[in-house]
Amino acid sequence: xxxxxxxxxxxxxxxxxxxxxxxxxxxxxxxxxxxxxxxxxxxxxxxxxxxxxxxxxxxxxxxxxxxxxxxxxxxxxxxxxxxxxxxxxxxxxxxxxxxxxxxxxxxxxxxxxxxxxxxxxxxxxxxxxxxxxxxxxxxxxxxxxxxxxxxxxxxxxxxxxxxxxxxxxxxxxxxxxxxxxxxxxxxxxxxxxxxxxxxxxxxxxxxxxxxxxxxxxxxxxxxxxxxxxxxxxxxxxxxxxxxxxxxxxxxxxxxxxxxxxxxxxxxxxxxxxxxxxxxxxxxxxxxxxxxxxxxxxxxxxxxxxxxxxxxxxxxxxxxxxxxxxxxxxxxxxxxxxxxxxxxxxxxxxxxxxxxxxxxxxxxxxxxxxxxxxxxxxxxxxxxxxxxxxxxxxxxxxxxxxxxxxxxxxxxxxxxxxxxxxxxxxxxxxxxxxxxxxxxxxxxxxxxxxxxxxxxxxxxxxxxxxxxxxxxxxxxxxxxxx
Numbered sequence: 001x002x003x004x005x006x007x008x009x010x011x012x013x014x015x016x017x018x019x020x021x022x023x024x025x026x027x028x029x030x031x032x033x034x035x036x037x038x039x040x041x042x043x044x045x046x047x048x049x050x051x052x053x054x055x056x057x058x059x060x061x062x063x064x065x066x067x068x069x070x071x072x073x074x075x076x077x078x079x080x081x082x083x084x085x086x087x088x089x090x091x092x093x094x095x096x097x098x099x100x101x102x103x104x105x106x107x108x109x110x111x112x113x114x115x116x117x118x119x120x121x122x123x124x125x126x127x128x129x130x131x132x133x134x135x136x137x138x139x140x141x142x143x144x145x146x147x148x149x150x151x152x153x154x155x156x157x158x159x160x161x162x163x164x165x166x167x168x169x170x171x172x173x174x175x176x177x178x179x180x181x182x183x184x185x186x187x188x189x190x191x192x193x194x195x196x197x198x199x200x201x202x203x204x205x206x207x208x209x210x211x212x213x214x215x216x217x218x219x220x221x222x223x224x225x226x227x228x229x230x231x232x233x234x235x236x237x238x239x240x241x242x243x244x245x246x247x248x249x250x251x252x253x254x255x256x257x258x259x260x261x262x263x264x265x266x267x268x269x270x271x272x273x274x275x276x277x278x279x280x281x282x283x284x285x286x287x288x289x290x291x292x293x294x295x296x297x298x299x300x301x302x303x304x305x306x307x308x309x310x311x312x313x314x315x316x317x318x319x320x321x322x323x324x325x326x327x328x329x330x331x332x333x334x335x336x337x338x339x340x341x342x343x344x345x346x347x348x349x350x351x352x353x354x355x356x357x358x359x360x361x362x363x364x365x366x367x368x369x370x371x372x373x374x375x376x377x378x379x380x381x382x383x384x385x386x387x388x389x390x391x392x393x394x395x396x397x398x399x400x401x402x403x404x405x406x407x408x409x410x411x412x413x414x415x416x417x418x419x420x421x422x423x424x425x426x427x428x429x430x431x432x433x434x435x436x437x438x439x440x441x442x443x444x445x446x447x448x449x450x451x452x453x454x455x456x457x458x459x460x461x462x463x464x465x466x467x468x469x470x471x472x473x474x475x476x477x478x479x480x481x
Contacts, residue, residue: 019123019221019293020221020293020294020295020339020365021221021222021223021224021290021293021294021295022118022123022222022223022224022294022295022297022362022365023214023223023224023226023281023294023295023296023297024114024223024224024225024226024297024299024358025226025228025278025281025296025297025298025299026072026075026129026225026226026227026228026299026300026301027228027230027231027274027298027299027300027301028068028130028159028227028228028229028230028231028232028233028300028301029068029231029232029233029300029301029302029303029304029305029308029323030230030231030271030274030300030304030333030334031303031304031308031310031313031315031316031317031322031329032303032304032315032316032317032319032328032329032332032333032334033313033314033315033316033317033318033319034231034271034304034313034315034334035048035049035052035275035334036048036049037049037052037053037057037334037336038057038317038334039314039317040313040314041314042248042249042268042312042313043268043271043272043313044268044272044275045271045272045275046275046279047275047276047278047279047282048275048278048298048336050282051278051282051296051298051336051338052336052346053345053346054340054345054346055296055336055337055338055339055343055345055347056336056337056338056339056343056347056348056349056382057334057335057336057347057348057349058335058336058337058348058349058350058351058353059348059349059350060332060350060351060352060353060432061299061332061333061334061335061352061353061354061355062331062332062333062352062353062354062355062394062396063075063299063300063301063302063331063333063354063355064080064081064084064354064355064356064396065081065084065087065088065302065331065396065398066302066303066321066323066324066325066326066330066331066396066398067088067089067301067302067323067324067398067400068089068130068132068156068232068301068302069086069088069089069090069104069105069132069133069156070084070086070087070088070089070398071301071302071355072086072130072131072132072133072227072301073085073086073107073133074355074356075114075301075355075356075358076107076111076113076114076115076133076145077107077111077112077113077356077359077371077373078112078114078356078357078358078359078360078370078371078373078374078375079356079373079374080354080356080374080394080395080396080460081395081396081397081398082395082397082457082460082461082462083374083460083462085105085107085108085111085465086105086107086133086465087397087398087399087464087465087466087469088398088399088400088468088469089156090103090104090105090156090466091103091104091155091156091157101135101154101155101157101158102135102155103155103156103157103158104131104132104133104134104135104140104154104155104156105133105134105140105465105466106133106134106135106138106139106140106141107133107134107139107140107145108139109139109144111139111145112146112371112372113145113146113147114146114223114225114358114359114362115127115142115145115146115147115223115225116145116146117146117359117362117363117366117368117370117371118146118223118362118366119146119147119148119223120146120368121221121366121368122221123220123221123222123223124148124213124216124217124220124221124222124223125146125147125148125149125222125223125224125225126147126148126149126150126151126210126213126222126223126224126225127142127147127149127150127152127225127227128149128150128151128152128206128209128210128213128224128225128226128227129152129153129206129225129226129227129228129229130152130153130156130159130227130228130229130232131150131152131153131154131227132153132154132155132156132159133145134154135154135155136150136154136168136170136171137171141171143170143171147225149170149213150168150169150170150171151167151168151169151170151174151205151206151209152167152168152202152206152209152227153167153168153202153229154168159229159232159233160183160184160232160233160234161181161183161202161234161236162201162202162203162229162234162236163176163178163181163196163197163198163199163200163201163202163236164176164178164202165178165179165180167202167205167206169209174205176198176199176200176202176205177198177199177200178198178199178200179198181195181196181198183196183233183234183236183259184234185258187258188258189255189258196234196236196259196260197236197239201238201239202229203228203229203230203238203273203274203277204238206226206228206229207277207280207281210224210226210281211280211281211284214281214284214285214288214290215288218288218290226281227301228274228277230270230271230273230274230277231267231270231271231274231308232305233305233307234259235257235259235260235263235266235267235270235307236259236260236266236270237260237265237266237267237269237270237273238269238270238273241269241272241273242262242265242266242269243265244269245262245264245265245266245268245269245272246262246265248265249264249265249268251264251265257307263307263309264309264312264313267308267309267313268313278298281296282296291340292340292341293340294340295337295339295365296337296338297335297336297337297338298334298335298336298337299333299334299335299336299355300333300334301333302323302324302330302331302333303315303316303319303321303322303323303325303329303330303331303332303333304316304322304323304329305322305323306322306323306324310322316328316329318436318437319332319436319437319438320437320438320439321438324398324400324401325401325404326396326397326398326404326405326406326415326417327406327415327438328432328436328437328438331396331406333355335353337382339382339383342382342383343382343383343384344384347384349381351378351381351386351387352391352394352408353378353381354375354394356373356374356375357375357376357377357378358375359371359373359375360373360375360376360377361375361377361378361379361382363377364377364379365379374395376389376390376391377389392409393407393408393409393456394406394407394408395407395456395460397457397461397471398471399464399468399469399470399471401417402417402418402419402420402421403417403418403419403420403471403472404416404417404419404471405419405453405457405471407453407456407457408432409449409452411431411432411433412429412430412431412432412446412449413429413430413432413438414427414428414429414449414450414453415427415428415429415430415438416428416453419471419472420471420472420473423472426443426450427443427449427450427453428441428443429441429442429443429445429446429449429450430442
């Protein structure tokens with residue numbers, strides 16, 4: 001009996017040592033070049049720079065859609081924007097404090113997610129941060145879609161406020177020590193100091209819960225999806241960190257932002273605070289002796305937002321476009337992966353990878369069958385060689401800003417804009433190997449490509465669940481049909 005017990009313990013330990021924990025940190029509205037490891041000169045991100053030095057940095061990683069809710073749907077389901085259930089953000093500002101919080105469109109019941117993939121493989125699973133794919137009282141509840149634990153914002157509109165009156169924990173209201181505030185005030189004059197601050201910073205609460213989840217599951221495989229909301233939206237920096245940037249930038253009160261007199265310093269402080277949370281997680285892994293057995297991934301949901309002084313920070317690194325654009329500045333993201341023992345330190349790769357590849361990749365890692373998805377496994381790339389599967393094309397569509405399409409085949413990328421006004425709009429074509437800033441349209445040199453792009457759209461675009469998400473129909477047509 002004792003011998004059998006010892007064998008069982010040995011098998012359990014062997015399984016535990018063989019399994020790789022996975023932590024996926026998902027930033028919000030972070031520009032491609034806003035980390036030191038991606039060329040940033042003004043914002044300090046030492047922990048993420050160290051992560052990049054210890055792992056692999058992708059220079060051509062893409063999100064699936066250039067805004068938050070659909071990009072999260074692409075990530076969670078492995079489906080591109082032509083097949084995804086969610087194609088755009090849902091609900092309108094201002095955010096209203098109430099129990100229902102209807103600011104996110106729910107995924108359907110039974111939808112396969114990264115959470116369900118890991119849970120089926122025997123992992124403890126948690127989503128901590130901004131969900132944006134449903135609420136606790138409908139089919140989009142993360143706990144109904146593979147996650148054992150949830151803490152944070154269900155409603156993406158609520159996530160505009162870093163000092164909310166509450167966050168959610170497994171469907172229950174967690175009261176915070178903050179007063180109600182409208183962070184999109186009609187009065188645009190600069191407020192008195194502290195009017196848009198409270199006692200509990202949402203990021204601190206989320207990191208606290210992430211730490212607790214890791215500690216509670218240190219003896220079993222776990223998957224932590226950590227969609228931290230920094231540096232998204234409203235410029236509410238934490239109580240510490242801004243003074244150093246005000247001094248560094250020699251910034252004077254601008255009077256341009258109703259939330260903060262120092263928008264540049266506030267933004268930089270928020271990015272640096274995000275970096276500090278990565279440091280908390282990294283230090284915890286070392287403390288628990290999990291750092292050699294945990295894959296840590298960092299990326300972002302879409303490009304930098306319009307309210308950021310992107311010229312001052314060089315947020316896009318010279319790429320064209322921002323959030324809500326299918327040009328490179330709206331969809332190309334930083335991507336760092338540290339995998340001890342598998343990835344050589346300080347490596348970079350320019351192989352194109354997209355967020356919806358992660359479903360197939362994680363299924364490959366777990367050695368389980370992936371649900372139907374639009375990606376390819378890039379596990380071999382993470383191990384140091386090119387993927388076995390051939391990359392055919394990358395596909396994007398986005399219904400806002402007039403309707404947009406983008407397709408990448410090799411180094412050539414086609415972009416089509418203002419489709420709803422002009423259904424016969426011409427394809428713009430760019431050679432990203434020579435022109436990553438998409439400034440030189442070479443469509444006249446490739447008369448065959450528009451036909452190929454059109455054929456891909458015809459095959460890949462499916463009717464969305466909501467008519468206003470159809471890239472080919474104007475908002476008026478959508479409401480009439």
